[in-house]
Amino acid sequence: MKFSKLADYFEKLESETKRNELIQILSEVFVNSDANEIDKICYLIQGRVVPFFDSTEIGMAEKTVEQAIALAYVIDREKVAKLAEKTGDQGLAAQKLNSELKHAPGSAAFADAKVKNSDVSVSDVHEVLLKIAQTNGEGSVEKKISQFADILKKVNPAGAKHLVRVPLGLTRLGIGDPTVLDALSTAKVKDKSLRKNLEEAYNKTSDLGFVAKVFWEKGIKAIDQVELQVGKPMRPALAERLPDAEAVVKRMGDSFAVEPKFDGFRCQVHIDGDKIRIFSRNLEDFTNSFPDLVQGSKEEIEAKSVILEGEAIAYNPVTGEFLPFQETTKRRRKYGVAEAAEKMPLKLFCFDLLYLNGKDITKLSYEERRRKLKDIIRDDSVTVMEAIGKIAHSAGDLTTQFEEAITEGLEGVMIKKLDSPYQAGARNFNWIKFKRMIGGELSDTVDCVVLGYIFGTGKRTNFGVGGLLVGVYNDKEDTFESISRIGTGLTDDEWRKVKEMADKNKLDHKSARVNSLITPSVWVEPEIVLEIFADEITRSPLHTAGKKDDEPGYALRFPRLVSFRGSSKRAEDATTVKEIEQMYKAQFKHLKS
Ligand code: ATP
DSSP states (O other): OBHHHHHHHHHHHHHOOOHHHHHHHHHHHHHTOOTTTHHHHHHHHTTOSSOTTSOOOOOOOHHHHHHHHHHHTTOOHHHHHHHHHHHSSHHHHHHHHHHHHHTOTTSHHHHHHTOOTTOOBHHHHHHHHHHHHHOOSTTHHHHHHHHHHHHHTTSOHHHHHHHHHHHHTOOOOOOOHHHHHHHHHHHHHSSSTTHHHHHHHHHHHOOHHHHHHHHHHHOHHHHHTOOOOTTSOOOOOEEEEOSSHHHHHHHHOSOEEEEEEOOSEEEEEEEETTEEEEEETTOOBOGGGOHHHHHHHHHHBOOSEEEEEEEEEEBOTTTOOBOOHHHHGGGOOSSSHHHHHHHSOEEEEEEEEEEETTEEOTTSOHHHHHHHHHHHBOTTOSSEEEOOOEEEOSHHHHHHHHHHHHHTTOOEEEEEOTTOOOOTTOEEEEEEEEEOOOTTSOSSOEEEEEEEEEOOOGGGGGTTOSEEEEEEEETTTTEEEEEEEEOSSOOHHHHHHHHHHHHHTEESSOOTTEEOSSOOSEEEOTTOEEEEEOSEEEEETTOOTTOOTTSOEEEEESOEEEEEOGGGSOGGGSOBHHHHHHHHHHHHHHHHO
16 A cells, blocks of 8 residues: 555544544555555554554654654755644644645755655555664664655655654554454454454454454464464453452352452563563563563573563562552663662562463463462572462451451452463453452542543633543443543642643544543543542443443542553553443442441
8 A cells, every 4th residue: 555545544534533434444444455564554553663562663753853854845944843833743744845845846845855746655664664763873863864854755745744743653543452453353344243353362462463464364263373472462461349258259159369469560571581571561661671670580480481470569678678659660760770770679479470481371270370380480589479379268268368468568469260261451350359448438549541621710720721521441442431520639730740741642623532421621632541539439411431321421529630640551451431330339339238
């Protein structure tokens, strides 16, 4: 496919406000793509050239992109900067400059720039972008600029706009991974029936391009055989909630594992001989941030190839005491790594083994996987430890272990079904999280996504934001449904921070993935995740979370901000509507007991 044709599709996708239409347009893109380019198209849809867990970056920021635009369209840099300011972003500026050249074929600039519209294919553009990403060392800035300028000349105006947005991370097509999977299925069989199969393959590899390519080249049978791969992070298995110990026993029967619930951050360790990679809960590559865990994994795990999961906690190297979560998260940094590792070393409490010596072992039972995990961790290890659980047989056992965990300062316990496989990306009752209850209030926070903001009045006019419209995730529909307006509970600094973040994600229309009856002053791309604590979940006709026909939706009572989730959670990792429904029901059980 020609890149300019893809860019024309991007224009349509960008202005679309209905999700079903997004799926139709995208499936048309896929119908018109071949197996050699479909993976690249998937990455470009996400505004990237490689899967998101791959840390390869194009390495061009605003200033260098500006220079490339100036070079391509033979115009002063200052003029590019002014135009970008006027139009809103450099992509729009490039689009305008490109179209002006196109419409003035006699002009000197046109002749000089040798604009050859619409010639290059998606694969050509992708190859150049990858090459730019791999250009390093002396003179690399100039090389990047000239390569980027060269390709900018060979695309149409829409192509210039979308191309410029890739290195700047400004691609805003509003398309989530499940929507891409729905579109892939629609492209092949005209409905969404294969989404589940595609999703399973995606959950095991987190690589949309890879899944699309396998599907295009080898069909659905090959998709069903996709297994975990060392080096590609799997989407983590997640836990359900239950209101009390009796409910757990009812679900789990008379034998289940109870593990301490460590309060650190989740890590996925991939080992292939000497090569070690560590991914976060959010599948970001954090290998370079955790040299102590890399070293520990090298020395203390005895196996050729491994994928294991654990929770990392920082400790005080002098006293040996574990540090609270707020301290531990300071290790998730890109700079000052060595110093932080010395001051706050990590221990990894491993709770699952998914891949061993060339084999995906997720289908084995929890008990078997744990036995293998125990076998590969050295007895004298000091960094990579086994998260030791106990078997419980009754509600009484569970309560005792839970209380012990709380006394030790832990957050609670994780309960695991003994005969369960590991299901990447699934949230089900194979795992149950059991956390401290705080009075009669909700025992858990809710991760909400900012959908828009409302202009402020009074003192807030200074910040330009007086309220936030937030929502939760409907993972079936790949949409965000409103659940609350937040107008209090943020400090002045937090209001400023949220406004700044929201403005980076500003949209001129509602995203096709947002479902809301309330129209905020400004819509934003659903990307910012906030951890919210509320007194209660109530029903409200104003909100769309869980709303069915005439029934009201769910809402948060007295919501207040606990934390900015930052990059630790993507919007699709926010609390789901299904979880909200369960939390709502659990409240009643709690009140009754
Ligand atoms: P979730 O990961 O379910 O979306 P969350 O990120 O808000 O939710 P919690 O609800 O507190 O986290 O609980 C799940 C998390 O607990 C896991 O993702 C993992 O990071 C952590 N955890 C700590 N100890 C364990 C353990 N023994 N087994 C599994 N997970 C554990």
